[in-house]
Amino acid sequence: MKIVSNGEMREIESIAINSLGIPSVCLMENAGRVVAEHASEYLFSCKRNNVVILCGKGNNGGDGFVAARYLFNRGFDVKVFVVSSIGLISGDAKKNLDIIINMGIYVAEILQKEQLKFLEKSIKESDLVIDALYGTGLDREVSGISRDIIDIVNGSGKYVISVDIPSGINGDNGHVEGCAIKANATITMQFLKKGIAVYPGVDYAGKVVVADIGIPNNLVDNIKCRYNMISQDDVALPKRMRNTHKGDYGKLLIVAGSKDMTGAAALCAMSAIKTGCGIVKLAVPKAIQGIMQSSLKEIITYGLNDKDGAFYLGSVGEILELANTVDAVAIGPGLTCSGDVKEFVKEVILRLEKPLVLDADALNAISDSVDMIIGKDVILTPHMGEMSRLSGVSVDDINNNIYETVEKFISKYKVTLVLKGSRTVIGNDTEGIYINCTGNPGMATAGSGDVLTGMISSFLVQRLKGVKAAIYGVYYHGKAGDMASEKYGEYGLTATNILEYIPYAMKM
Ligand SMILES: NC(=O)C1=CN([C@@H]2O[C@H](COP(=O)(O)OP(=O)(O)OC[C@H]3O[C@@H](n4cnc5c(N)ncnc54)[C@H](O)[C@@H]3O)[C@@H](O)[C@H]2O)[C@@H](O)CC1
Ligand SMILES: [K+]
Structure with a gap:
């Protein structure tokens, strides 16, 4: 609309x-x-x-x-x-x-x-x-x-x-x-x-x-x-063909997790698979692979060289190799900002040629050198605090000038931006700006963003690009949250509940 x-x-x-x-x-x-x-x-x-x-x-x-x-x-x-x-x-x-x-x-x-x-x-x-x-x-x-x-x-x-x-x-x-x-x-x-x-x-x-x-x-x-409110018509899901196999629904690599943040990686990976992509590969630091593998039945996990339970520059080579086997890469949930993570993220972004989704600690890692994403096929999913670090604008000023902040950012960096909030604003220079109105205050809870990253990345490998992948992800994330809140209420709602309702939201 x-x-x-x-x-x-x-x-x-x-x-x-x-x-x-x-x-x-x-x-x-x-x-x-x-x-x-x-x-x-x-x-x-x-x-x-x-x-x-x-x-x-x-x-x-x-x-x-x-x-x-x-x-x-x-x-x-x-x-x-x-x-x-x-x-x-x-x-x-x-x-x-x-x-x-x-x-x-x-x-x-x-x-x-x-x-x-x-x-x-x-x-x-x-x-x-x-x-x-x-x-x-x-x-x-x-x-x-x-x-x-x-x-x-x-x-x-x-x-x-x-x-x-x-x-x-x-x-x-x-x-x-x-x-x-x-x-x-x-x-x-x-x-x-x-x-x-x-x-x-x-x-x-x-x-x-x-x-x-x-x-x-x-x-x-x-x-x-150039401005739109996302409506159900914008996010119609194509019917799946009968004669298909998992290879037809895309392969995604998620780079996530560290020794104290295994949940972020798990939520992101499970959201991606529940959103319909064919194969999800999850790269985590070796120290946590055992735990991840035992709890994620549908996900292929890879334990990569790590330092103190987190990625470091020595993990880059393996990531690049794994990336050759997929259609897109999501980086960020639960990486931490400790040790060499920042250098690791920057090196991966510089050397990767695949469509990328950057979230959480990956956004923090590039906040002092945002120029490096210019010309890349990237979707960024910052919340207000991360957006403030990326843009140098205070959270208050962003809240008061959402459109201006988004327009300036996408015009400067030529990327797809998903500025998360109660009214998430999505856009890039060429495809216009979309505002989402699904979702509820119960979704302001830890892990909710990891679920969103999984969903957007999943749509990205299912042949949707840039703004399209983002609006599908954001809309159904909100819808799943709304259905979850009907059952659990807003106070007790968790990211796991949003994850649980992804299939129902998409079935509707
Ligand atoms: N756009 C459309 O197709 C239609 C618009 N209509 C109505 O027309 C409205 C727009 O009408 P107008 O352009 O006449 O604008 P408004 O009726 O919004 O107000 C304009 C008047 O208010 C004064 N004004 C503006 N800010 C002021 C302030 N802070 N303090 C004191 N005075 C101030 C202006 O000097 C001007 O005289 C729409 O909001 C809508 O309600 C409808 O009549 C039907 C069709
Ligand atoms: K009025």
Whole structure:
């Protein structure tokens, strides 16, 4: 599903209006009506009646005026507060404002602090607040009286529906511009907006409904839109042919583990095999091969020369030889950062010509020399801390500028990046950016990343490349986690539980 920026939405709207001839006032009508439908549904469900609609001076406010008309016609008690001088409202919004004034619907301007008391009282007596202050036209920090109003709404405990995007959230990047409405639900028009696909915007939007307002969806093809939300259609699994054998489903080499971290290697290898690849070869330090072999029935294990239970430069030759027998190599889970591991990882990456997946300690190993991955066929799977080390950007800044951080990184290093988080962002320079919304907080647990690496690597050897392998892996990892959480709950969920549910997630 495509995700659009403010500018892209304006472009699409302009094509709809100017090239197709859809009157802009019709789009506003559809937007306002769909908001009223959701509002009515909520009010009917709790047998309530009183609605406060907060409208700004732009078209977002215009949608609010239309919603007011429909709700009034359905018998609800509607109060509209315009946070602007009414004389400043123009165009379609003005037409709709005039209509509701003519109909006798309550409309009041809120321009001064003294008027806030009455607004606060009205919100207190209301059952629902509709937020139509700012939409995609927000172009600066929220200040003055709007700030007070947003504070009143957020402190009221009332059910809030935001029109298009919670007012105060930047539609392009999800930033809170000074302050923002905390909505229970957001009815967003025609396409999901970038600002509510990632945090912090996600937190403010509540439940998001993408509403059809009559713009043909294929207009998005006319613009160079690179952002997508992963949907089930993006990760369709091909049916397996009857006459096949394990060699048809790829061979993977996983380089993982050290004497204190055998579990990471085991989880990664088992995830890869459960995700469908034909053969998984697991290279571990010799010191731990015995334990690994006894517990991993479906995996071929190799014990390589080691130093103190970890890989070292002396293990590189064997890895390169093993790599000749596979389609791709995953390096990282449980390697540790001790001894010569860093040098070992760098040497392997430099000399390997296979598609690579780098995770965990392999990412830490290259964080002082990221340039070495330029030109390589690599998927990197950092969490926020690892991304911070790779990019030199603080975790806070990454969280506040997810898109920018990802775009800068992939444009500089020309790799596929999987930036893990509650909304994992995946992308590379040529195939665009994908955001995942499967998964749950229970998956923030040790070993969850090792499972993901196994899954992505497994798809990589099953003839999916770069971004495709990554989105399949991330989506089904989240789905398996969601199914596991239904059984175990979020608190007790472990990486082993995610592993257990991989087959069921993929079967669905
Ligand atoms: N894109 C579409 O196809 C459609 C859009 N519609 C609505 O139109 C909205 C966009 O309308 P507009 O472009 O008029 O923009 P908005 O209604 O979001 O707001 C623009 C107005 O707010 C002012 N403003 C911006 N930031 C401010 C701030 N921080 N403090 C005070 N004032 C501020 C601007 O100067 C401008 O006057 C969408 O979000 C959506 O709700 C719908 O009417 C239907 C169709
Ligand atoms: K809004």
